[in-house]
Amino acid sequence: MSTSLAAQLQRLAVPATSALYDSRKKPSILFDAQAAAGKDREVIYDIGISGLQELVQLNPAFLQFEDTLFGKTSIDLQRSVENKELNRKLDASIRKFFFHLSPYFMLQPAHKCLEWLIRRYSIHEFNRADFVNLILPYHETLIFVRCVQVLHIAGKNDPFAWLHGVKKSGAPLAKKSIVNHAAGSLGFLRSYGEFLEQAVAELDNRANVLQAMIAFYCTTTIGVLDGADQVGENLVVAIIKTLVKGLSSKALDFTAASYMIVGHLVSKATLAKKTLEKILQRLAVQMHPSLTGNAVMLMVLILQTQHEQIGELSDAVIATIMSAKWLPQALGRVKQEGVSVVTLLRAVLGKCLSKICRQDEDLELCKRFCEGLLLEITLTEDEARVVIQSVLDSYFHKGTTAGETFPRSNFKSNTQI
Numbered sequence: 001m002s003t004s005l006a007a008q009l010q011r012l013a014v015p016a017t018s019a020l021y022d023s024r025k026k027p028s029i030l031f032d033a034q035a036a037a038g039k040d041r042e043v044i045y046d047i048g049i050s051g052l053q054e055l056v057q058l059n060p061a062f063l064q065f066e067d068t069l070f071g072k073t074s075i076d077l078q079r080s081v082e083n084k085e086l087n088r089k090l091d092a093s094i095r096k097f098f099f100h101l102s103p104y105f106m107l108q109p110a111h112k113c114l115e116w117l118i119r120r121y122s123i124h125e126f127n128r129a130d131f132v133n134l135i136l137p138y139h140e141t142l143i144f145v146r147c148v149q150v151l152h153i154a155g156k157n158d159p160f161a162w163l164h165g166v167k168k169s170g171a172p173l174a175k176k177s178i179v180n181h182a183a184g185s186l187g188f189l190r191s192y193g194e195f196l197e198q199a200v201a202e203l204d205n206r207a208n209v210l211q212a213m214i215a216f217y218c219t220t221t222i223g224v225l226d227g228a229d230q231v232g233e234n235l236v237v238a239i240i241k242t243l244v245k246g247l248s249s250k251a252l253d254f255t256a257a258s259y260m261i262v263g264h265l266v267s268k269a270t271l272a273k274k275t276l277e278k279i280l281q282r283l284a285v286q287m288h289p290s291l292t293g294n295a296v297m298l299m300v301l302i303l304q305t306q307h308e309q310i311g312e313l314s315d316a317v318i319a320t321i322m323s324a325k326w327l328p329q330a331l332g333r334v335k336q337e338g339v340s341v342v343t344l345l346r347a348v349l350g351k352c353l354s355k356i357c358r359q360d361e362d363l364e365l366c367k368r369f370c371e372g373l374l375l376e377i378t379l380t381e382d383e384a385r386v387v388i389q390s391v392l393d394s395y396f397h398k399g400t401t402a403g404e405t406f407p408r409s410n411f412k413s414n415t416q417i
Contacts, residue, residue, distance in 0.1 A: 027124055027150035029143065030115045041075050041119065048116025054109035055101075061206075065097055069117065079122055087126070094127050098134040099199040103209040105138055114147070124150045128160060133195045137216035139173040148173075179223035186238040189224065192217055193242030200251050207251035217242070218257035222264050231269035239265075240275060247282035255286065259294050266305045273309050276302060277317050284317075284324040292330035296341070300334075303343045313351040319362070321348060322369045332376035342383050345373065346390040 028036035030047070052070050055062040068074075069090075079087060094117065104110045117123045123131050128151060135147045148166045155161065162181045166173050182188045196217050200207040221239055225231060239261065246258030262279060265271070271279075280302060283295045303310065313321075321327060335341050352366040379387065 027118055028115060029111055029118065029146040029150060044116055044119045045075055047112050051109040051112025055104060055113065058104065061100055068093055069097055074120055077120065079126055090121060091127060094121060094123060095130045096202060098130055099202045102134060102199065102213050105134065106141065106143065111143060118150060125152055129191065132160060133192055137212040139178060141172060145170055145172055178220055179227060182220050183224045183227060186234055189221060190238040193239060197242055197245050200249060200254055205250065208253050211253055214253045214257050218260055221261050225264045225268055228268065231265065236269060236271065244278060244282060247279065248285060250287065252288050252291070255288055255291060256294070259291070259298050263298055263301055266302050270309060271306060276306050276310050277314055280317050281320045284320045284327065292326050293334050296327070296330045296334045297339060300339065300341055300344045303347050313347055318348065318351045322365055328372040328376040331373065335377050341377065342386055345377065345387055348373065349387065350390055
C-alpha cells in the first residue's frame with residue numbers, strides 16, 4: 001500500500017517539477033538550455049520562419065507547411081491541452097515535414113525549423129519515434145548528438161534507452177551500436193522500414209533525394225543479416241514488406257538497396273515459395289533500365305540458393321517473366337560478363353516446355369520467348385549439355401504425365417551432345 005501511495009505522489013509531483021524546469025531551461029539544438037529559456041516564442045518563431053523561407057528557396061514543396069506548422073496562429077498552441085484529433089493531425093503533418101526535411105537535415109535552415117518544432121510542438125516528446133527516424137541516418141554528426149540530447153529518456157525501460165549513452169557522453173553513435181540494437185529489437189527494422197516506405201510514397205518522383213535514409217536502412221539491415229548465425233522467421237517478417245515495396249519502387253536507389261538486401265537474405269535464409277515467387281515477379285517487372293543486369297543476377301542467385309523451395313516455376317511467375325521484353329538481352333549481357341545463367345535458363349526453358357507439352361493457350365508465346373532466349377545467349381558445350389538435358393527431362397516428364405509414352409532410353413541415346 002505504501003509503495004502504491006509513493007508512486008501516486010511521485011506522479012502528482014511531475015507537473016510542478018516540469019513547470020519549474022521549463023521556467024529555467026528550454027530544450028534547444030541551437031542554444032544551450034539556459035540561453036534558450038531567455039528567448040521567447042516570437043524569437044524562436046522568427047528563427048523557424050527564416051529557416052523555412054530558406055528551405056523554400058531550395059525546394060518549393062516546403063511552402064505547404066507555411067500556413068500549418070509555421071502559421072502565425074501556432075505561436076499560442078499548447079499540445080498538452082489540445083484534443084486527440086488535433087494532435088493526430090499535427091503528428092501526420094510533422095511526419096510529412098520530416099520526410100521532406102531529411103535530404104536537407106545537415107543544412108542550417110533545417111536546424112532553424114527544428115528549433116521551432118521543438119519549442120512549439122515538443123517534437124522531442126510527442127514525436128520521438130519519427131524524430132529519431134529522421135536523425136538516425138546522420139548518426140555520426142554532432143547535430144545528431146544535439147538532437148538526441150533534447151530527447152526525454154525515462155530510464156532503462158524507455159524505448160530509446162539505447163540512445164542514453166549518446167545523450168550523456170555527447171559522442172556520435174557508432175554504426176555497430178545501431179546494428180546491435182536492430183538485431184536485438186526487430187521492431188526497430190520494421191518501424192524504420194515503414195517510415196522509409198511512407199517517405200518514398202510522399203516524395204514520389206523525387207524520392208531519390210532520400211539517399212541518406214535509404215542507405216541507412218540498407219546498411220543496417222545488411223549488418224543485421226550478416227551478423228546473424230541464423231536468420232529466423234521473425235527477422236524475415238520484419239523486413240520483407242519493405243523489400244517487396246522497394247523491388248518495384250520508382251525510386252532507383254530504393255530498388256537498388258532492396259536488391260542488395262534480398263541478395264544477402266536469400267544467401268542466409270530459406271524463404272517460403274510464395275515469398276520467393278513474389279520477389280521473382282517483382283524483379284521481372286522492374287522499371288529501371290540501369291538495373292536490368294542486377295535483376296537478372298539476383299534471379300540467378302535466388303534460383304541457385306532457393307531451388308529446393310521454388311521447385312518448378314509457377315504459371316504466374318513464368319507469365320510475368322515472359323512479359324519482360326528486356327530479359328533475353330539482359331540475360332545475354334550478363335552471360336557475356338562471365339556470370340553463369342544456366343540455373344535461370346534451365347528453370348525458364350523447363351517450365352516453358354512443360355507448357356508447350358500441355359498445349360497451353362500461351363503456347364506460341366512460350367515458343368517465341370524460348371527462341372528469343374536462345375538467340376541472345378551463347379552457351380559453352382558443357383552449359384548447352386546441361387540445359388538440353390534439363391529440357392529433355394522436363395519434356396519426358398510432362399509427356400508421360402499427359403498420357404503419352406516415349407521410348408526414353410532410345411530417344412536419349414540419339415540426342416547426346
